[in-house]
């Protein structure tokens with residue numbers, strides 16, 4: 001079975017300035033509009049994540065509802081209630097392709113280590129850019145040159161969150 005589902009592989013992340021995606025195991029901002037966008041985009045598709053990303057979700061959101069949750073770990077003893085275990089990214093993508101509804105993409109949802117490996121096989125990137133300077137210890141992958149910006153939401157400028165943060169959603173395809 002191919003590792004690429006009929007809908008292909010997408011990466012979805014949110015980043016502050018400089019590509020910061022995480023700090024101390026969490027995302028260092030509060031942006032409810034992004035959580036809605038993330039949930040709406042990924043629901044109905046398999047989601048692939050690293051073990052640290054699984055750990056980062058508040059317990060009441062685990063597993064993410066309405067999605068097959070596939071978690072990559074080499075620790076066979078680790079309990080992953082409600083999730084499917086994979087021992088490598090290729091194994092996770094293969095499991096996801098076999099789960100995905102026809103035409104549904106597989107979403108890789110983090111974190112830094114997994115994005116760095118998965119971007120090679122991705123055909124779509126959905127990036128929430130947050131206009132925020134914040135310290136972090138985890139960054140987004142470099143976007144390879146064969147990706148082109150497909151859409152920006154809003155088309156110009158920024159959304160302003162109820163919290164005051166400015167953000168926009170960029171989609172790239174290759």
Ligand code: VY7
Nearest residue numbers: 012013014034035038039058061064065109110128
């Ligand atoms: C952050 C949460 C953090 C704190 C409280 C709730 C984009 C995100 C991810 C991954 C956001 C997070 C949540 C509420 C909604 C739940 C998921 C948990 C759901 C990503 N653009 N944003 N993420 N969530 N990969 N890309 O880890 O989540 O979806 O049902």
